[in-house]
Amino acid sequence: MATIRDVSRLAGVSVATVSRTLTKPDKVSQKTREKVNVAIKETNYKPDILARNFRTRKSSTVVVLVPDIANPFFSRVIRGIEQTAQKLGYAVLLGDTQGLREREITYAKMVDTSQAEGIIQLDCHIPFEDQENITAPVVNACDCVRGIEIPSVQIDNISAAKEMTEHLLSLGHKNIAVISGPEQSTITQDRLFGHINSLNDAGITFKTENVAYGDYSIQSGAKAAEKLLNISPSPTAIFCMNDEMAIGAIHYAKKKRLSVPDDISISGFDNISFAEYSDPPLTTISQPAEEFGSFAMSMLFDVMKGNELEEKYKLLPFELIKRKSTGINNHD
């Protein structure tokens, strides 16, 4: 493999000039630039990025911590991250953490060893051993850690849950169940808070037993629905905190020979591609997944560069998508 030295020799210039031709061509006269470029072609020289990174102390790499890459919502976020990273000249290292703190920390340490320059965390944890003392550039996307000074981009989950709940209330539902995400998750808490708020505003008392916790999988949604649809009085609507669980819930409801939405309204969250094609099509909250990723990457870029952030806690717009899985309550 040719090195910068080989090129410099062939072109009859110093290594510094070759380096400059590559990284700041405007500092080199056109004549030399051409000579050097010819030599580069001649030798088939490719700059050794490892050496460059080492010398510049920059890896031009970010690592993304994702609880589950196979989750269609997260993978869209990652697509957004990748696209913007590419534009900004960064490579994306994948850290599938399975939600394990240990693995998050392992990946986050790549910043200490200068393998990565920054971290995008899609989960609501602080990926450091010392939670108080955050030294690495990190931003949260989708979910976030409350009360900690980590920049984040998400939607206003409280308002989104309110809007969904109000939609269900407007259809005449009074006994609304919830299939929630993991109890510790910030977005879960926010959405639950928004839900309860709306209920209170409508003069309806929230009942704890109407909440079942899932893990965002279809299976967990079906299981939660089983629990919720067998309490009495049976809820007439279920607000699910993601589309997969909603699909699982619909599946269980159908199995129980309940019609969706005639017997039970079921709503989702995220608006994944399958939502539109589920039977019935899913009423859900559309989240700008790609934009989360792309925005998070832009923010991380600023943090890494030491730029001031315009907004430290960015909220992107969401949208209530009304489809056929929710309908008028005709049971009471």
Next chain:
Amino acid sequence: MATIRDVSRLAGVSVATVSRTLTKPDKVSQKTREKVNVAIKETNYKPDILARNFRTRKSSTVVVLVPDIANPFFSRVIRGIEQTAQKLGYAVLLGDTQGLREREITYAKMVDTSQAEGIIQLDCHIPFEDQENITAPVVNACDCVRGIEIPSVQIDNISAAKEMTEHLLSLGHKNIAVISGPEQSTITQDRLFGHINSLNDAGITFKTENVAYGDYSIQSGAKAAEKLLNISPSPTAIFCMNDEMAIGAIHYAKKKRLSVPDDISISGFDNISFAEYSDPPLTTISQPAEEFGSFAMSMLFDVMKGNELEEKYKLLPFELIKRKSTGINNHD
């Protein structure tokens, strides 16, 4: 940030000894090892991986080229890659190529610049400018390039398509349509070949107009179904080359007030998590997505190490999953 020099000074040993303590501890006496480890803790030393990579000429990184990370099947493959990479001490760089050759080449070049040591390609292209002369370690997963010496792991797509077609034939279908993947793709060609073979074996002539090409998206499946279900005589079964397109096809069929499977049988391919929960649940071919990834990573490891591969073209088992979306033909 502390360097190896700081540690050596504090521990009263040479830098070589510190380095050895870290990378080959058995070459260092226990007494010194302890001294060094104390000094490492004291100084909070973290080896600079950039420097290490540079000196050893290894990045311990592989890059995976994926046409679309948001595809649930690919994201499972990637999960498998990530898990095995982690175990083998490699980091995974994400190359979302959108199927663009240009982007594939850009990412593949990371091996030339020693940013990555190897490539896992999930598409059926050769990601190099010079197609003839492959110098970088690369393996294909899921799809593969025919007639080229690139190690690959996939299922026997011909047999899988045969099995599915035979299943449909056994249900009495004689006019079977196909919603195919992109025409240039090897797996598409293999599956079509298997399909036609089975048809021939059963004495049925294959009709070109019974094939519609999609791009693996739900939408394209729905569109293809629209085309296929409006030719006459209408097919009584559709063999789709992935689950998303099958879900799209089912959606269109229902919209046309056709019952699946009573009026039209529809089958998928991949067995993504949504297949089981679609309405009706999807008859499909289960592919071992995670194993593809994990196996591909193991193979790539061997290629990178210069080890002989046990099998250059590995076939993993698939399974026909019979569910409710296919049924007896009661139309002729």
Next chain:
DNA sequence: ATAAAAAATGTAATCAATTACATTTTAATT
């Protein structure tokens, strides 16, 4: 106790770029 072999440690070169600083060349100004 001594010689030989093995283990442990140290010295310093090395990897391939970038870049501060010095020097030379070119352009602009009087």
Next chain:
DNA sequence: AATTAAAATGTAATTGATTACATTTTTTAT
């Protein structure tokens, strides 16, 4: 034409680890 300023180029140090080779220390065998 001489002087000054600006642009272009070169020299050589630098980055932080690894490792070949040399040297010292410890262990083993006689």
